[in-house]
Amino acid sequence: MIPVKPHRRPGRTLLSVLSLAVSFGMLVSLISVSQGIEGAAEGKLGDQPRDMIISSQGIDPSIDHSHSRSEKLQDDGNFSASMPVLTLVGRLGFSSKASLSDPFIHPPERFSAPGDLRTETAGLVGLVPGMAEPFISEEDSLLIRNELFRYHDWFEEPEDPFHRSNYTTGFTGSMLIEDRMADRYHLEKGDPVFFIDRSGEVSASFRVIGTFGTSLMGDGLSSDLVGGIAIVHLGELQYLTGNHHGDMATAIYLDLEEDRKDRETQKEIAISLERQFPGLQVTSKEMRLYRLEDEIAVLSVFSVVVGAVTVVIGLFFLSSIMMMSVEERRREMMILRAIGISRRSIFMGVIAEALLVASIGSVLGLVPGFLGTGLLDSYMRSFYGVDIPFTEVSPPTIIISIALTLLCAFVFSIIPAVRAVSIGRLRDLA
Amino acid sequence: MNIELTGVDKVYRVGKRLVHALNDVDLVLKEGELVSIIGPSGSGKTTLLNIIGGLERPTGGRVMVGKKDITHLPDRTLSSLRLRTFGFVFQSFFLIPHLTAIENVMVPMREAGRTRSASRRDAGTLLKKVGIENRAHHLPMQMSGGEQQRVAIARALANDPPIILADEPTGELDSGNSRMIMGLLRDLNREEKRTVVVVTHDPQVAKACTRNYRISDGTLSH
Numbered sequence: 222m223i224p225v226k227p228h229r230r231p232g233r234t235l236l237s238v239l240s241l242a243v244s245f246g247m248l249v250s251l252i253s254v255s256q257g258i259e260g261a262a263e264g265k266l267g268d269q270p271r272d273m274i275i276s277s278q279g280i281d282p283s284i285d286h287s288h289s290r291s292e293k294l295q296d297d298g299n300f301s302a303s304m305p306v307l308t309l310v311g312r313l314g315f316s317s318k319a320s321l322s323d324p325f326i327h328p329p330e331r332f333s334a335p336g337d338l339r340t341e342t343a344g345l346v347g348l349v350p351g352m353a354e355p356f357i358s359e360e361d362s363l364l365i366r367n368e369l370f371r372y373h374d375w376f377e378e379p380e381d382p383f384h385r386s387n388y389t390t391g392f393t394g395s396m397l398i399e400d401r402m403a404d405r406y407h408l409e410k411g412d413p414v415f416f417i418d419r420s421g422e423v424s425a426s427f428r429v430i431g432t433f434g435t436s437l438m439g440d441g442l443s444s445d446l447v448g449g450i451a452i453v454h455l456g457e458l459q460y461l462t463g464n465h466h467g468d469m470a471t472a473i474y475l476d477l478e479e480d481r482k483d484r485e486t487q488k489e490i491a492i493s494l495e496r497q498f499p500g501l502q503v504t505s506k507e508m509r510l511y512r513l514e515d516e517i518a519v520l521s522v523f524s525v526v527v528g529a530v531t532v533v534i535g536l537f538f539l540s541s542i543m544m545m546s547v548e549e550r551r552r553e554m555m556i557l558r559a560i561g562i563s564r565r566s567i568f569m570g571v572i573a574e575a576l577l578v579a580s581i582g583s584v585l586g587l588v589p590g591f592l593g594t595g596l597l598d599s600y601m602r603s604f605y606g607v608d609i610p611f612t613e614v615s616p617p618t619i620i621i622s623i624a625l626t627l628l629c630a631f632v633f634s635i636i637p638a639v640r641a642v643s644i645g646r647l648r649d650l651a
Numbered sequence: 652m653n654i655e656l657t658g659v660d661k662v663y664r665v666g667k668r669l670v671h672a673l674n675d676v677d678l679v680l681k682e683g684e685l686v687s688i689i690g691p692s693g694s695g696k697t698t699l700l701n702i703i704g705g706l707e708r709p710t711g712g713r714v715m716v717g718k719k720d721i722t723h724l725p726d727r728t729l730s731s732l733r734l735r736t737f738g739f740v741f742q743s744f745f746l747i748p749h750l751t752a753i754e755n756v757m758v759p760m761r762e763a764g765r766t767r768s769a770s771r772r773d774a775g776t777l778l779k780k781v782g783i784e785n786r787a788h789h790l791p792m793q794m795s796g797g798e799q800q801r802v803a804i805a806r807a808l809a810n811d812p813p814i815i816l817a818d819e820p821t822g823e824l825d826s827g828n829s830r831m832i833m834g835l836l837r838d839l840n841r842e843e844k845r846t847v848v849v850v851t852h853d854p855q856v857a858k859a860c861t862r863n864y865r866i867s868d869g870t871l872s873h
Contacts (some may be wrong), residue, residue: 222761224754224757224758224761225760226749226750226754227729229749229750230749387806502796552745553747553748556745556747557747557758558730558741559733559741559745560708560733560734560739560758560759560807561730561731561732561733561734561735561737561759561760561762561810562730562734562758562759562762563727563730563731564726564730565726566762
């Protein structure tokens with residue numbers, strides 16, 4: 222093999238190495254985003270003991286007698302836990318001047334809305350805290366309608382006393398509020414938050430008892446349409462939104478008993494639930510994972526394809542530079558042939574040079590790759606306001622990426638190598 | 652190892668025109684001779700040298716190197732012949748520009764299968780032999796013409812070939828360096844009994860050789 226000394230042509234070598242390093246760095250960053258999102262999505266679902274969901278087909282609450290039906294499902298032997306949930310969009314009011322010691326329903330005559338009341342559309346979640354607790358993961362997170370809530374605090378009252386009293390007494394007014402909303406309105410524990418009814422009147426007040434964070438990847442409650450999310454007792458939200466007639470809810474979440482988790486049994490249970498709840502949607506965790514995997518597969522493939530395209534572009538660049546180099550080194554190739562160097566040696570020399578440059582470029586590309594990964598992760602955490610990893614770089618991925626880049630470099634250097642061995646006629650040397 | 656050409660023709664096509672570079676050339680070079688082939692520019696002398704060295708194939712006739720008919724050998728075999736049997740010295744030196752002097756000499760050694768360390772050691776010895784060991788780690792552009800030609804001679808000797816083919820070796824050198832280079836070639840012939848064939852247009856160079864041929868318009872005469 223002819224001697225490979227790319228460092229003796231520093232300008233050209235540097236160009237090739239840099240182009241590959243940048244391309245490879247982008248590939249690593251994009252693959253890390255793809256893997257991170259995939260991992261975050263699967264982790265989000267994977268940890269949640271929410272094996273099945275009965276839900277309304279649309280956005281309106283369609284499950285009646287939600288409290289009693291949830292309790293009954295828990296007793297039928299198939300489920301270890303059940304949780305009715307009501308999710309709506311409503312309006313909340315915030316004031317820096319108001320200081321109310323007790324929450325209320327309907328404005329008392331003595332109460333007048335403070336002059337600085339600011340209102341905002343919010344996602345509202347009603348649940349029974351005691352029934353929701355089995356669904357909270359070890360990391361204090363709860364998944365509701367594809368929104369992951371990470372709790373800092375929790376309700377003191379586990380039951381739903383307002384519902385139990387048939388919506389007459391026991392209104393707790395306890396509210397958990399999302400971090401970003403709390404920050405925006407400078408809310409602390411004990412501060413009041415007002416419920417604004419459809420006529421625009423203050424019809425109730427709540428007291429902030431704690432906050433929570435949300436994840437991205439939600440297409441349910443957290444969106445550009447709402448300024449934040451608030452969680453209250455189910456019965457209290459039902460009453461304020463007129464859903465107390467019939468004890469309406471949007472969904473019932475169910476956790477299967479361990480011995481009921483095989484696919485066949487899940488299928489039978491799902492069919493039974495569809496009969497019990499006609500007109501409603503029954504979904505299992507497996508089906509949701511499948512749908513989610515389908516969605517993130519598209520994102521993953523897109524990321525990998527874009528990353529691969531950048532590497533291919535870098536390799537095209539390398540190949541072009543090598544072609545130019547071979548053309549400029551025509552005489553050198555002819556001299557080598559004249560003094561007895563075989564075509565095979567020349568061919569292997571060109572390939573070796575390409576592989577060397579690609580290796581250096583790939584390894585150097587890890588630096589911008591990791592930097593890019595870190596920057597992307599920081600940006601996405603900041604943009605979505607949540608503290609979950611959006612990127613993931615695994616050693617096998619790096620090794621496979623480097624191996625594939627070298628394989629492609631080999632392929633892209635074949636044409637310049639073939640050109641090198643067929644260059645010129647030896648008699649033209651003289 | 653004798654070299655024998657019998658009835659060798661070489662015809663080129665240049666556009667639509669046919670150029671008869673060599674016409675029915677007969678030549679016998681005995682082992683250990685120092686021979687010159689002198690002729691003006693365009694006479695066919697370089698073509699003749701290329702055919703002897705397997706750089707080109709004749710259009711007609713036969714070329715024997717030792718007992719081997721190399722006329723129709725495949726390219727791979729000719730490469731091996733050029734690597735081990737012939738040592739080429741060119742007018743324009745033709746060193747690899749991005750390799751140092753010692754690396755240039757090592758190239759054919761490594762191609763012949765020798766290890767890097769052995770090649771480096773032997774290349775150093777050859778550079779010392781041609782009097783240029785102090786420039787071993789310099790690039791060609793850092794050397795004078797005479798120095799480059801000495802490196803080229805060292806490279807030609809890399810695999811200890813029995814035959815040296817030199818195409819206008821002093822063509823780009825001044826008289827002092829020319830004498831020095833011819834002196835080297837003469838020493839290779841006298842002391843090491845190598846066959847040396849020098850193609851030149853310079854009568855002074857031809858004088859230094861023991862036997863001379865004249866070529867004109869592709870026809871060789873003694």
